[in-house]
Amino acid sequence: MRLPTWIRTHLAAVRALLVLTVITGLAYPLAVWAVAMLPGLHDKANGSIVESGGRPVASALIGQQFVDSDGKPLAQYFQGRPSAAGIGYDALASGASNLGPESVRDTPADPALLAQGRSPHDAGFRASLLSTVCAESLVVGRREGVDGSRPFCTPDGVGAVLSVIGPRDSEGNVVDPDRVVSINESCSVDPARPTTPFIREYEGVSVECAEFGADYSNGRLVPIRGDAPRHPAVPADAVTSSGSGLDPHISPQYADLQAARVAAARGIGVDQVDRLIADNRQGRTLGFIGEPRVNVVELNIELDAAYPVPR
Structure with missing residues (x-):
């Protein structure tokens, strides 16, 4: 059928x-x-779990924050890269800041909201990638006892960028500036403490602070390199996050920069810390992919095992 x-x-x-x-x-x-x-x-396949004292404490693939209860970095530990994943290294919120090399202009905070006691973030402040790098470099420099200055950054740690306003030539260059504004340095609301721009004048024109709400989009953005060293003491990976926000690795240069602080906090010699750094150093994958690196999570676990923090 x-x-x-x-x-x-x-x-x-x-x-x-x-x-x-x-x-x-x-x-x-x-x-x-x-x-x-x-x-x-x-x-x-099981997550690259790292054990300490017979119990799992971390994954070798995901970074961690080594901070105290107030969020301040602990001196006895190596610090990893900044992280844009959640509040830091959140595997459920993996991601980057999505800020690129053209992110050089901050979004200023509303002075009226600041006067009400709001935090800069709640008052609308959003730092550009440049200012984020400048500020973080100063923080790392102070922590490690080195010069944290960088090119295109003001001494106060914001992007050294001018908005140059005036007639332009056929190539878009301002030929005779009418006004010059330091766009990342907002004018002070306290007349007794006026804002002083990082440079006094540009091409013979006095540099002004940025007034909240003013439109400077008709100006040409001009980053000012300044007199910072060509090769900053603070490595780039110390002030920029990875694409995933989870990378547990830092450069050997950043690890070496932190060795003296970690050794002092643990009461051991720098040479002892240097040996652990060398033991945890990884070369380029297959000899040519990526860069040499040090896994901060594994390094800190070995530090605790070999040289416990004095009580």
Whole structure:
């Protein structure tokens, strides 16, 4: 007896569903799991868990914050890169700041809201990538006892950027400035403490502070390099976050910069810390991919095991 066409069609669909369910829902996952359990892959498949004292304390793939209850970095630990993942290294909120090299102009805070006791963030302040890097470099410099200045940054740690306003030539260059404004230095609301721009004049025109609400978009943005060293003492990875916000690695240069502080906090010699850094240093993947790096999480765990913090 020949079944009706619509029944044969539905039976064929059911058979295809069952076959694909077995292949993609059972066979394939089991094959992947079996391969992941092979020696050399097992630990990675299980999250690259790092143990200390017989208990899991971290993943070698995800950074952590080594701070106290107030969020201040602990001197006895190496610090990782800044993180834009949640409040820092949040695996459920992996992501970057999404700020690029053209992010040089801050969004100023509303002085009226600041006068009400609001925080700068709640008052609308948003730092550009440049100002974020400038400010973080000063913080790291103070923490490590080195010069935290960087090119295109003011001594106060904001982006040294001018808005040059005036007639332009055919290439868009301002030929005879009418006004020059330091756009990341907002004018003070306290007349007794006026804002002093990082430079007094530009091409013979006095530099002004930025008035809240004023429109300077008709000006040409001109970053000012300043007299900071060409190669800053604070490495770039110390002041910029990774694309995922979860990277546990830092450059060997940043690790070396922190060695003296960590050694002093633990009461040991810098040479002892240097040996641990060398033991945890990883080269380029396959010899040519990426850059040399140091895993901060693994390094700090080994530090605690070898040289516990004095009580």
